[in-house]
Amino acid sequence: MPDLRNKTIVITGAAGGIGAAIARALGADGAHIVAADISLDAASKVADEIKAAGGSAAAVAVDVRDRASIRAMLEHAVATFGRLDVLFNNAGIAQTRPFLEITEEDWHRVTDVNALGVLIGMQEAIKIFRRQGGGGKLINTASIAGKQGYEPLAHYCASKFAVVAMTQAAARAFGKEGITANAFCPGVVATGMWKTIDQGFRDSGLTNRENEAFDTFAAGAVLGRPSRPDDLVGVARFLASADSDFMTGQSLLVDGGMVFV
Template sequence: MALRLAKDGAHIAIVDVEDENARAVADEVRKLGRKSITFNADVTNRDDVYAAIDHAEKSLGGFDVMINNAGIAQVQPIADVTPDEVEQILKVNVQGVLWGIQAAAKKFQERKHKGKIINAASVAGHDGFAMLGVYSATKFAVRALTQVAAQEYASDGITVNAYCPGIVGTDMWEEIDQRFADLTGAAVGATYKKYVEGIALGRAQTPEDVAAFVSFLAGPDSDYMTGQSSIIDGGLVYR
């Protein structure tokens, strides 16, 4: 997403809990001729999120788009989910998005100009998936926050939308597949293969597929779109 938006002409602020990864992406953005800064923060900490946006505005000379992309997965039967597991995934996937919405909207209001807030949801926010119950619940919650924020901030010219990817070939899905294997006895790779085989377009999703849609949400062509959580999954879940 950072690279695609940089190619679109944006300067990029990268916020992460890991400095090394953030710096590596920032270096790639700069090679594209755009400004890029990093900020170390934990999205579960509300003050961190507000500080990150202040830093982005001051360092880059503006603030126009917020992407609440941080998220974690959890593969666990409903019967075995523990309080600590629930607390952690809610903090990251729901509270992290909420703090991002609040902080971004406040900054747009202070600057007295329109802005775009883009949240990470999932096809699991449209359909609940077995063994992904609490994760699915968090993504349903992101859809709700997206709808409500869109209504509450529309008068300020702020749009709020979410993107809902499917089976993306990333490290997260490797972890999900391994967890399914541990819990069900399936061979490593079997769960990933099963879901990919259900995609109408016949292949797993790439990060570039997701970034292309986020580019649309961040750009002017989506100015009349708000409150939507759009599925981009190659044809897996239909709404």
């Protein structure tokens, strides 16, 4: 089992779904967890659960679209736990829109959180990693939508391709300083996000019944079921630990076998 004891790990989007599962698991591994989310109430519940289980955690409000907010989140982590070791840029939103109906507003709404938020997160974490003398791990949540384009999610896919690209660029830029950047790419995970996507399919007249889009997409996984948030814990633990020290610039598909590249 990789050793994460006393590592300070900041996770954005930690109030729900994948982020909360990673926060709970790495908190149980002995890391200091900073659960960050636009919903402070929900992030606080996750931090409280980690502490109730004997772990170490704090909650902080963040809007990843806002540089000052990201800076405050990271400085809070350093002030509370002494340093920053790992940043998971995991917060994200999705929107289903038929290709021809995506507006400029839709584009900015999705890409500001999913792509710009990741860029700012990496930039501000790198400044702290440098201040600490180098080293540090950046871990970004991309998606199968960062490897393939899906018609009613074009702007979401663009935002996730951007995450893959920025992960590679950051890896090249900061490798000599011992800073690594990697991503993982979930498939179809049963979280609040998929409820939004599924609803969007119905609103667009693309599907008729609840969970039809979810079931149809999930049926593409050769392992025969949709993902649960806990399915992403193993890769998150690996990427956060010294076991992945010689790996950078990679975007690992953990999707039950949906996309082979």
